[in-house]
Amino acid sequence: MKLLLDFFPIVLFFVAFKIWGIYVATAAAIVATIAQIAWLRYSQGKVEPMQWLSLGIIVVFGGATILAHDETFIKWKPTVLYWLMGGALAAGLLFFRKNLLKSLMGAQLVLPDAAWRTLNWSWVTFFAVMGVLNLWVAFNFDTDTWVNFKLFGGMGLMAVFVVAQALYLGRYMKDAKEAGAGEP
Template identity: 50%
Template sequence: MKFLFDLFPVILFFGVFKWAEGHPASAQELVMQYLGGAMSAGAVTAAQAPILLSTAVAIVASLAQIGWLLLRRRKVDAMLWVSLAIIVVFGGATIYFRDDTFIKWKPTILYWAFGLALLVSQLFMKKNLIRVMMEKQVTLPETVWPRLNLAWILFFAVMGLINIYVAFNYPLDTWVNFKMFGSMGLMFAFIIGQSLFLSKYMKDAE
Protein backbone atom coordinates (compact mmCIF):
# COMPACT_ATOMS: atom_id res chain seq x y z
CA MET A 1 0.00 0.00 0.00
CA LYS A 2 2.80 2.43 0.87
CA PHE A 3 4.46 1.64 -2.45
CA LEU A 4 1.32 2.66 -4.35
CA PHE A 5 0.97 5.76 -2.18
CA ASP A 6 4.54 6.82 -3.03
CA LEU A 7 3.84 6.22 -6.73
CA PHE A 8 0.56 8.18 -6.66
CA PRO A 9 1.90 11.27 -8.51
CA VAL A 10 3.68 9.12 -11.13
CA ILE A 11 0.54 7.06 -11.78
CA LEU A 12 -1.58 10.20 -12.16
CA PHE A 13 1.07 11.81 -14.39
CA PHE A 14 0.99 8.78 -16.69
CA GLY A 15 -2.80 8.47 -16.71
CA VAL A 16 -3.43 12.16 -17.42
CA PHE A 17 -0.77 12.26 -20.13
CA LYS A 18 -2.32 9.27 -21.92
CA TRP A 19 -5.80 10.79 -21.67
CA ALA A 20 -4.59 14.16 -22.93
CA GLU A 21 -2.68 12.49 -25.75
CA GLY A 22 -5.95 10.98 -26.96
CA HIS A 23 -7.93 14.20 -26.40
CA PRO A 24 -5.51 17.00 -27.37
CA ALA A 25 -8.19 19.64 -27.98
CA SER A 26 -9.81 19.08 -24.58
CA ALA A 27 -6.40 19.03 -22.89
CA GLN A 28 -5.44 22.27 -24.63
CA GLU A 29 -8.64 23.90 -23.41
CA LEU A 30 -8.02 22.77 -19.82
CA VAL A 31 -4.43 24.03 -19.89
CA MET A 32 -5.46 27.44 -21.17
CA GLN A 33 -8.31 27.66 -18.64
CA TYR A 34 -6.45 26.59 -15.51
CA LEU A 35 -2.77 27.16 -16.26
CA GLY A 36 -2.85 30.18 -18.54
CA GLY A 37 -1.94 32.54 -15.71
CA ALA A 38 1.05 30.41 -14.67
CA MET A 39 2.73 30.48 -18.09
CA SER A 40 4.85 33.00 -19.96
CA ALA A 41 3.20 34.82 -22.82
CA GLY A 42 2.34 32.77 -25.88
CA ALA A 43 -0.16 30.25 -27.12
CA VAL A 44 -0.22 26.63 -26.03
CA THR A 45 -0.36 24.14 -28.87
CA ALA A 46 -2.31 20.91 -28.76
CA ALA A 47 0.98 19.02 -28.89
CA GLN A 48 2.21 20.78 -25.72
CA ALA A 49 -0.99 20.30 -23.74
CA PRO A 50 -0.51 16.67 -22.58
CA ILE A 51 2.83 17.21 -20.84
CA LEU A 52 1.72 20.54 -19.33
CA LEU A 53 -1.53 19.12 -17.96
CA SER A 54 0.05 15.93 -16.61
CA THR A 55 2.86 17.91 -14.99
CA ALA A 56 0.38 20.20 -13.24
CA VAL A 57 -1.57 17.18 -11.97
CA ALA A 58 1.65 15.58 -10.67
CA ILE A 59 2.47 18.74 -8.72
CA VAL A 60 -1.00 18.85 -7.18
CA ALA A 61 -0.83 15.13 -6.37
CA SER A 62 2.53 15.57 -4.63
CA LEU A 63 1.16 18.44 -2.54
CA ALA A 64 -1.93 16.36 -1.71
CA GLN A 65 0.27 13.46 -0.60
CA ILE A 66 2.07 15.50 2.00
CA GLY A 67 -1.06 17.40 3.00
CA TRP A 68 -2.83 14.09 3.68
CA LEU A 69 0.01 12.85 5.87
CA LEU A 70 0.19 16.12 7.80
CA LEU A 71 -3.56 16.14 8.39
CA ARG A 72 -3.34 12.61 9.77
CA ARG A 73 -0.32 13.66 11.85
CA ARG A 74 1.90 11.05 10.28
CA LYS A 75 5.60 11.38 9.64
CA VAL A 76 6.51 12.70 6.19
CA ASP A 77 9.58 10.88 4.88
CA ALA A 78 12.48 13.07 3.79
CA MET A 79 12.20 11.40 0.39
CA LEU A 80 8.71 12.87 -0.09
CA TRP A 81 9.86 16.37 0.84
CA VAL A 82 12.77 16.16 -1.60
CA SER A 83 10.50 14.78 -4.31
CA LEU A 84 7.98 17.59 -3.71
CA ALA A 85 10.65 20.29 -3.95
CA ILE A 86 12.01 18.87 -7.21
CA ILE A 87 8.62 18.41 -8.88
CA VAL A 88 7.56 21.93 -7.90
CA VAL A 89 10.76 23.51 -9.26
CA PHE A 90 11.18 21.46 -12.44
CA GLY A 91 7.47 20.97 -13.05
CA GLY A 92 6.84 24.65 -12.45
CA ALA A 93 9.56 25.57 -14.95
CA THR A 94 8.03 23.18 -17.50
CA ILE A 95 4.65 24.87 -17.16
CA TYR A 96 5.96 28.44 -17.12
CA PHE A 97 8.27 28.05 -20.11
CA ARG A 98 6.08 25.43 -21.84
CA ASP A 99 9.21 23.32 -22.23
CA ASP A 100 9.27 19.60 -21.40
CA THR A 101 13.06 19.65 -20.98
CA PHE A 102 12.68 20.54 -17.30
CA ILE A 103 10.29 17.73 -16.37
CA LYS A 104 12.46 15.25 -18.28
CA TRP A 105 15.35 16.14 -15.96
CA LYS A 106 13.22 15.70 -12.83
CA PRO A 107 13.70 11.91 -12.35
CA THR A 108 17.44 12.21 -12.90
CA ILE A 109 17.78 15.02 -10.36
CA LEU A 110 15.71 12.98 -7.88
CA TYR A 111 17.81 9.82 -8.36
CA TRP A 112 21.05 11.74 -8.05
CA ALA A 113 19.79 13.59 -4.96
CA PHE A 114 19.08 10.27 -3.25
CA GLY A 115 22.44 8.85 -4.31
CA LEU A 116 24.27 11.96 -3.14
CA ALA A 117 22.50 11.84 0.22
CA LEU A 118 23.67 8.24 0.73
CA LEU A 119 27.23 9.12 -0.30
CA VAL A 120 27.54 12.27 1.80
CA SER A 121 26.06 10.58 4.88
CA GLN A 122 28.51 7.70 4.55
CA LEU A 123 31.63 9.79 3.87
CA PHE A 124 31.15 12.81 6.07
CA MET A 125 28.65 11.79 8.74
CA LYS A 126 29.76 8.15 9.05
CA LYS A 127 26.10 7.21 8.83
CA ASN A 128 24.82 4.44 6.56
CA LEU A 129 21.29 5.49 5.63
CA ILE A 130 20.49 2.14 4.02
CA ARG A 131 21.36 0.47 7.30
CA VAL A 132 19.21 2.92 9.22
CA MET A 133 16.24 2.04 7.01
CA MET A 134 16.76 -1.72 6.87
CA GLU A 135 18.47 -2.97 10.01
CA LYS A 136 15.19 -3.44 11.90
CA GLN A 137 14.02 -5.85 9.19
CA VAL A 138 17.24 -7.73 8.40
CA THR A 139 20.39 -8.76 10.24
CA LEU A 140 23.59 -8.55 8.19
CA PRO A 141 27.33 -8.76 8.88
CA GLU A 142 29.06 -5.42 9.44
CA THR A 143 31.05 -5.73 6.21
CA VAL A 144 27.91 -6.05 4.08
CA TRP A 145 26.25 -2.76 5.01
CA PRO A 146 28.82 -0.50 3.26
CA ARG A 147 28.60 -2.65 0.14
CA LEU A 148 24.83 -2.41 0.18
CA ASN A 149 24.98 1.35 0.55
CA LEU A 150 27.42 1.58 -2.37
CA ALA A 151 25.15 -0.60 -4.50
CA TRP A 152 22.25 1.82 -3.99
CA ILE A 153 24.47 4.81 -4.76
CA LEU A 154 25.55 3.23 -8.05
CA PHE A 155 21.99 2.20 -8.85
CA PHE A 156 20.69 5.75 -8.44
CA ALA A 157 23.59 7.12 -10.50
CA VAL A 158 22.89 4.69 -13.34
CA MET A 159 19.14 5.28 -13.21
CA GLY A 160 19.75 8.99 -13.60
CA LEU A 161 21.88 8.39 -16.69
CA ILE A 162 19.36 5.99 -18.22
CA ASN A 163 16.58 8.53 -17.74
CA ILE A 164 18.62 11.19 -19.55
CA TYR A 165 19.33 8.82 -22.42
CA VAL A 166 15.68 7.84 -22.90
CA ALA A 167 14.34 11.36 -22.36
CA PHE A 168 16.52 13.03 -24.97
CA ASN A 169 16.90 10.27 -27.55
CA TYR A 170 13.30 9.06 -27.89
CA PRO A 171 9.88 10.67 -28.43
CA LEU A 172 8.10 12.18 -25.44
CA ASP A 173 5.49 9.42 -25.20
CA THR A 174 8.26 6.79 -25.11
CA TRP A 175 9.86 8.60 -22.17
CA VAL A 176 6.51 8.79 -20.35
CA ASN A 177 6.04 5.03 -20.82
CA PHE A 178 9.58 4.40 -19.58
CA LYS A 179 9.01 6.64 -16.57
CA MET A 180 5.99 4.54 -15.59
CA PHE A 181 7.05 1.02 -16.54
CA GLY A 182 10.76 0.98 -17.38
CA SER A 183 11.95 2.71 -14.23
CA MET A 184 9.64 0.60 -12.07
CA GLY A 185 10.83 -2.59 -13.78
CA LEU A 186 14.47 -1.72 -13.24
CA MET A 187 13.76 -0.92 -9.59
CA PHE A 188 12.02 -4.26 -9.08
CA ALA A 189 14.88 -6.09 -10.81
CA PHE A 190 17.43 -4.37 -8.60
CA ILE A 191 15.51 -5.14 -5.41
CA ILE A 192 15.09 -8.79 -6.40
CA GLY A 193 18.79 -9.06 -7.23
CA GLN A 194 19.63 -7.41 -3.93
CA SER A 195 17.38 -9.83 -2.03
CA LEU A 196 19.05 -12.81 -3.67
CA PHE A 197 22.48 -11.41 -2.84
CA LEU A 198 21.55 -10.77 0.80
CA SER A 199 19.77 -14.07 1.37
CA LYS A 200 22.96 -16.03 2.01
CA TYR A 201 24.18 -13.47 4.56
CA MET A 202 20.82 -13.53 6.32
CA LYS A 203 21.02 -17.34 6.56
CA ASP A 204 24.57 -17.14 7.90
CA ALA A 205 23.45 -14.60 10.51
CA GLU A 206 20.66 -16.92 11.62
Protein backbone atom coordinates in the same frame (compact mmCIF):
# COMPACT_ATOMS: atom_id res chain seq x y z
CA MET B 1 -1.68 0.56 0.43
CA LYS B 2 1.67 2.33 0.93
CA LEU B 3 2.95 1.07 -2.42
CA LEU B 4 -0.17 2.40 -4.15
CA LEU B 5 0.26 5.74 -2.43
CA ASP B 6 3.95 5.89 -3.41
CA PHE B 7 3.21 5.32 -7.10
CA PHE B 8 0.03 7.42 -7.26
CA PRO B 9 1.71 10.59 -8.65
CA ILE B 10 3.62 8.75 -11.38
CA VAL B 11 0.60 6.70 -12.47
CA LEU B 12 -1.55 9.83 -12.53
CA PHE B 13 1.18 11.60 -14.54
CA PHE B 14 1.18 8.73 -17.03
CA VAL B 15 -2.62 8.66 -17.44
CA ALA B 16 -2.91 12.44 -17.68
CA PHE B 17 -0.11 12.53 -20.27
CA LYS B 18 -1.83 9.94 -22.44
CA ILE B 19 -5.12 11.88 -22.33
CA TRP B 20 -4.13 15.58 -22.16
CA GLY B 21 -0.39 15.92 -22.77
CA ILE B 22 2.74 16.82 -20.86
CA TYR B 23 1.65 20.11 -19.28
CA VAL B 24 -1.59 18.80 -17.77
CA ALA B 25 0.28 15.66 -16.68
CA THR B 26 2.91 17.80 -14.99
CA ALA B 27 0.28 19.82 -13.14
CA ALA B 28 -1.47 16.59 -12.14
CA ALA B 29 1.81 15.17 -10.78
CA ILE B 30 2.38 18.31 -8.71
CA VAL B 31 -1.14 18.21 -7.27
CA ALA B 32 -0.93 14.44 -6.66
CA THR B 33 2.38 14.78 -4.84
CA ILE B 34 1.04 17.60 -2.66
CA ALA B 35 -2.02 15.46 -1.88
CA GLN B 36 0.22 12.47 -1.12
CA ILE B 37 2.32 14.50 1.32
CA ALA B 38 -0.79 16.00 2.94
CA TRP B 39 -2.29 12.53 3.37
CA LEU B 40 0.91 11.17 4.90
CA ARG B 41 1.11 14.12 7.27
CA TYR B 42 -2.53 13.68 8.26
CA SER B 43 -2.53 9.88 8.57
CA GLN B 44 0.94 9.26 9.99
CA GLY B 45 1.75 12.58 11.60
CA LYS B 46 5.09 12.81 9.78
CA VAL B 47 6.64 12.83 6.34
CA GLU B 48 10.04 11.30 5.54
CA PRO B 49 12.81 13.69 4.39
CA MET B 50 13.07 11.99 0.97
CA GLN B 51 9.34 12.58 0.43
CA TRP B 52 9.78 16.28 1.21
CA LEU B 53 12.70 16.34 -1.22
CA SER B 54 10.60 14.67 -3.90
CA LEU B 55 7.83 17.23 -3.34
CA GLY B 56 10.30 20.11 -3.66
CA ILE B 57 11.76 18.72 -6.87
CA ILE B 58 8.39 18.12 -8.54
CA VAL B 59 7.18 21.59 -7.57
CA VAL B 60 10.37 23.28 -8.84
CA PHE B 61 10.89 21.27 -12.04
CA GLY B 62 7.18 20.81 -12.73
CA GLY B 63 6.51 24.46 -12.06
CA ALA B 64 9.34 25.47 -14.40
CA THR B 65 7.92 23.16 -17.07
CA ILE B 66 4.50 24.77 -16.85
CA LEU B 67 5.71 28.38 -16.53
CA ALA B 68 8.30 28.13 -19.32
CA HIS B 69 6.11 25.80 -21.37
CA ASP B 70 9.21 23.65 -21.84
CA GLU B 71 9.12 19.91 -21.14
CA THR B 72 12.89 19.80 -20.68
CA PHE B 73 12.51 20.67 -17.00
CA ILE B 74 10.18 17.79 -16.16
CA LYS B 75 12.45 15.41 -18.05
CA TRP B 76 15.31 16.38 -15.74
CA LYS B 77 13.23 15.80 -12.59
CA PRO B 78 13.80 12.01 -12.23
CA THR B 79 17.53 12.39 -12.83
CA VAL B 80 17.87 15.13 -10.24
CA LEU B 81 15.94 13.05 -7.72
CA TYR B 82 17.99 9.90 -8.45
CA TRP B 83 21.28 11.78 -8.20
CA LEU B 84 20.29 13.55 -4.99
CA MET B 85 19.29 10.26 -3.36
CA GLY B 86 22.47 8.52 -4.52
CA GLY B 87 24.53 11.55 -3.56
CA ALA B 88 23.04 11.57 -0.07
CA LEU B 89 23.92 7.89 0.39
CA ALA B 90 27.47 8.45 -0.90
CA ALA B 91 28.00 11.62 1.16
CA GLY B 92 26.78 9.85 4.27
CA LEU B 93 29.54 7.27 3.95
CA LEU B 94 32.32 9.43 2.55
CA PHE B 95 31.97 12.59 4.62
CA PHE B 96 30.06 11.58 7.73
CA ARG B 97 31.07 7.91 8.05
CA LYS B 98 27.39 7.07 8.41
CA ASN B 99 25.57 4.45 6.38
CA LEU B 100 22.15 6.01 5.83
CA LEU B 101 20.60 2.73 4.68
CA LYS B 102 21.70 1.08 7.91
CA SER B 103 20.25 4.03 9.84
CA LEU B 104 16.93 3.63 8.04
CA MET B 105 16.69 -0.16 7.95
CA GLY B 106 18.97 -1.34 10.76
CA ALA B 107 16.05 -2.13 13.04
CA GLN B 108 14.57 -4.50 10.45
CA LEU B 109 17.80 -6.12 9.19
CA VAL B 110 20.81 -7.43 11.03
CA LEU B 111 23.75 -7.40 8.63
CA PRO B 112 27.53 -7.23 8.93
CA ASP B 113 29.01 -3.80 8.22
CA ALA B 114 30.55 -5.05 4.96
CA ALA B 115 27.09 -6.08 3.71
CA TRP B 116 25.66 -2.68 4.66
CA ARG B 117 28.49 -0.97 2.72
CA THR B 118 27.86 -3.17 -0.31
CA LEU B 119 24.15 -2.47 -0.11
CA ASN B 120 24.75 1.27 0.20
CA TRP B 121 27.19 1.46 -2.72
CA SER B 122 24.96 -0.68 -4.91
CA TRP B 123 22.11 1.82 -4.36
CA VAL B 124 24.46 4.72 -5.09
CA THR B 125 25.45 3.04 -8.35
CA PHE B 126 21.86 2.17 -9.23
CA PHE B 127 20.71 5.77 -8.71
CA ALA B 128 23.63 7.12 -10.76
CA VAL B 129 22.89 4.75 -13.64
CA MET B 130 19.15 5.45 -13.51
CA GLY B 131 19.83 9.19 -13.69
CA VAL B 132 21.99 8.78 -16.79
CA LEU B 133 19.53 6.35 -18.35
CA ASN B 134 16.65 8.77 -17.78
CA LEU B 135 18.55 11.57 -19.55
CA TRP B 136 19.49 9.28 -22.42
CA VAL B 137 15.87 8.24 -22.99
CA ALA B 138 14.56 11.78 -22.42
CA PHE B 139 16.83 13.40 -24.99
CA ASN B 140 17.21 10.63 -27.57
CA PHE B 141 13.56 9.61 -27.91
CA ASP B 142 10.23 11.37 -28.17
CA THR B 143 8.30 12.43 -25.07
CA ASP B 144 5.82 9.57 -25.37
CA THR B 145 8.66 7.04 -25.21
CA TRP B 146 10.18 8.86 -22.23
CA VAL B 147 6.87 8.81 -20.33
CA ASN B 148 6.49 5.08 -21.04
CA PHE B 149 10.05 4.50 -19.87
CA LYS B 150 9.48 6.61 -16.75
CA LEU B 151 6.61 4.38 -15.67
CA PHE B 152 7.39 0.94 -17.03
CA GLY B 153 11.15 1.03 -17.57
CA GLY B 154 11.95 2.83 -14.34
CA MET B 155 9.64 0.70 -12.22
CA GLY B 156 10.75 -2.47 -14.01
CA LEU B 157 14.42 -1.76 -13.47
CA MET B 158 13.72 -0.87 -9.83
CA ALA B 159 11.87 -4.18 -9.36
CA VAL B 160 14.76 -6.15 -10.90
CA PHE B 161 17.24 -4.29 -8.73
CA VAL B 162 15.23 -4.90 -5.54
CA VAL B 163 14.98 -8.61 -6.35
CA ALA B 164 18.75 -8.71 -6.89
CA GLN B 165 19.21 -6.97 -3.53
CA ALA B 166 16.90 -9.51 -1.87
CA LEU B 167 18.93 -12.37 -3.35
CA TYR B 168 22.13 -10.77 -2.07
CA LEU B 169 20.62 -10.23 1.38
CA GLY B 170 19.24 -13.78 1.45
CA ARG B 171 22.62 -15.23 2.32
CA TYR B 172 22.75 -13.08 5.45
CA MET B 173 19.20 -13.95 6.45
CA LYS B 174 20.15 -17.63 6.58
CA ASP B 175 23.13 -16.82 8.81
CA ALA B 176 20.92 -14.75 11.14
CA LYS B 177 18.33 -17.56 11.38
CA GLU B 178 21.04 -20.15 12.08
CA ALA B 179 22.60 -17.93 14.75
CA GLY B 180 19.19 -17.45 16.37
CA ALA B 181 18.38 -21.18 16.22
CA GLY B 182 21.22 -22.07 18.59
CA GLU B 183 19.92 -19.80 21.32
CA PRO B 184 17.48 -21.11 23.95
